Amino acid sequence: xxxxxxxxxxxxxxxxxxxxxxxxxxxxxxxxxxxxxxxxxxxxxxxxxxxxxxxxxxxxxxxxxxxxxxxxxxxxxxxxxxxxxxxxxxxxxxxxxxxxxxxxxxxxxxxxxxxxxxxxxxxxxxxxxxxxxxxxxxxxxxxxxxxxxxxxxxxxxxxxxxxxxxxxxxxxxxxxxxxxxxxxxxxxxxxxxxxxxxxxxxxxx
Numbered sequence: 001x002x003x004x005x006x007x008x009x010x011x012x013x014x015x016x017x018x019x020x021x022x023x024x025x026x027x028x029x030x031x032x033x034x035x036x037x038x039x040x041x042x043x044x045x046x047x048x049x050x051x052x053x054x055x056x057x058x059x060x061x062x063x064x065x066x067x068x069x070x071x072x073x074x075x076x077x078x079x080x081x082x083x084x085x086x087x088x089x090x091x092x093x094x095x096x097x098x099x100x101x102x103x104x105x106x107x108x109x110x111x112x113x114x115x116x117x118x119x120x121x122x123x124x125x126x127x128x129x130x131x132x133x134x135x136x137x138x139x140x141x142x143x144x145x146x147x148x149x150x151x152x153x154x155x156x157x158x159x160x161x162x163x164x165x166x167x168x169x170x171x172x173x174x175x176x177x178x179x180x181x182x183x184x185x186x187x188x189x190x191x192x193x194x195x196x197x198x199x200x201x202x203x204x205x
């Protein structure tokens with residue numbers, strides 16, 4: 001009986017994880033975090049550095065905001081302060097990560113430039129913390145969803161970096177060079193992820 005219950009829990013966590021990575025990808029499906037997605041994806045190394053920072057921030061933010069919501073805001077009847085409190089938590093975490101990166105990884109810190117502090121206003125980070133509460137996830141499910149959202153962000157950046165490297169070498173019509181071809185490529189990458197919905201349903205359905 002215990003084994004059966006554990007298998008159900010594990011299957012549920014796996015569905016949340018892979019759905020967040022592939023089906024409900026925050027960048028390609030929910031269209032959150034577009035600014036760093038377009039701004040940092042020119043260079044693969046920079047994209048991976050940003051991805052690692054976003055994953056860390058998402059996990060830390062969820063680990064802090066979930067108990068704040070459930071053990072502080074809700075019991076005190078001040079849930080309407082959720083967005084304000086969550087933004088303050090995320091801003092503090094970003095400042096901490098930025099300081100650590102500046103001390104330990106100066107080249108990556110310089111390469112990320114303005115996009116690192118912009119994680120504070122990255123709607124994907126705020127979105128995942130609020131979504132964890134909206135969907136009434138347990139702490140374990142909230143952390144799993146946050147990990148999946150971070151890995152999905154990293155996957156989207158990694159794939160799009162490769163696409164943009166190919167675009168740089170392609171003979172693009174003059175009218176489409178720059179932002180137009182970048183947006184067209186991003187939309188095509190987004191559409192390709194729709195195929196994963198059926199795959200997840202077949203595996204875990």
